[in-house]
Amino acid sequence: MNVTKIRKDFPVLNREVNGRPLVYFDNAATSQTPTQVINTIVDYYENYNANIHRGVHALSQEATDAYEGARQKIQKHFNAAHPYEVIFTSGTTHAINIISSGYAELLKEGDELIVSALEHHSNIVPWQMLCQKTGALLKVIPMNEDGVLIMDAYDELLSDRTKLVFVNHVSNALGTVNPIEEIINKAHAVGAEVLIDGAQASPHIKADVQALNVDYYVTSAHKICGPTGIGVLYGKEAALNRLPPYQGGGEMIAEVTFEKTTYADLPHKFEAGTPNIAGGIAFGAALDYVNAIGMENIAKYEAELLTYATLALKQIPGLKVYGVAPEKTAVISFNVEGIHPYDIGSILDKLGIAVRTGHHCAQPIMDFYKIPGTVRASFSFYNTFQEIDAMVDAVKKAVQMLQ
């Protein structure tokens, strides 16, 4: 993998912040976009911007072909059985909400849902809202000090009352890779469905939804070199057919009279209104881009970055890393004893280094460790060992100023 060459594809990496070269380590929030992906958006608006599926004219057909082509790329990437099992959404949160609102009609009082202690708020709040509405109960798989789920406790939570289990593939705050195969198989054994939030896994791990036998898998394009505002809901055909539609409108109907409307087939049933066409096409281009580099190559290089950064940061006295699971993606969450993460983040920003500070939309994890938040550095395949050196120096400088 030629990182020097790859970096040339990302114009933003050349810029300066506060008079210093940008070091972008907030990839777990939003990854940067390569020229190849940006160009597909420009090309769409310059050459064939039109509404899809309905027009008989040439532009509409070109746009439809490109958009449906992107759906097939996503299908292939995640190895879905059919293109219509791939639903375009505005992102992971939207995808989760399609399922949670659909489940409102499938649940009854006393049914149980299982969530993990490692979740992002977007995979907690919609389910709490659902429980309030239906009288279903939310159970939580606890985690241990290393940031690893306690699977014995999961076994005890499962029962014939369990209807749905939802867990992230990778934790956004700690980088823990969860044992989703085991989680899926055990849920199926009691007749429950499983939703996996793949937002943090997608940039690092290629999920094979058929091999996993997962019912729903959701992710966002902006985590994997695509634009913001576009994501995907994969669902097994039978699972998606069981869910009621989410929004009413154009595109999602078969026939409409004032007496009765019949809904369109998959995937259109969940795609009401004019979609983010350029975004969908660019999502396809982003997958082409990372697949040309190779997801295995990306994972291998990022693991090297993670090991290098972890060893270097641990040399700093008083620095503690949160989340030390044996299987982790390239995310490192840390604090320095006696210093607020916000203070470190502010100094790093002044030194041109972009990290995330705070609770990372995962307050239950911060409560578990009894901390206000962490500094989180998250790496991508376009980052370098020199950039990690720059961050470690900057953290040392921050500690010097703040202690």
Added chain:
Amino acid sequence: METINAAQEEIVEEFSLFDDWMQRYEYMIELGKSLPLIDPQYKTDDNIIKGCQSKVWVHADLEDKKLVFTADSDAIITKGIIAILIRVFSNQHPDAILDADTSFIDKIGLKEHLSPTRANGLVSMIKQLKMYAIAFKTQLN
């Protein structure tokens, strides 16, 4: 007692002595150490300013028709920012606080903290201090 404007100008002058951000931040951290600390009994969740990534507690007392602020924060830079604000606003009549212009923040090179979306909530802090002024003003009338 100096006016709010005079206090602001004094701070602007102090910060103008520094050439780079690092010295300004170091000075701000120093100022945080002289912050009149809030009595622990007032360090309650009710007194936390919403909209900050770090915790900031502020309390106000009325002394001789003037507001006296005390505060604390769990982050050092935030503590410096609230210390600067309190140095400007403390010992002033509520009317003066309500009328005060806060553009001096820009002049001392802390402009990046002014954005309303900024996690440290400088804007929320100013708003909270002014809220105290409104509350005590009604007591005075």
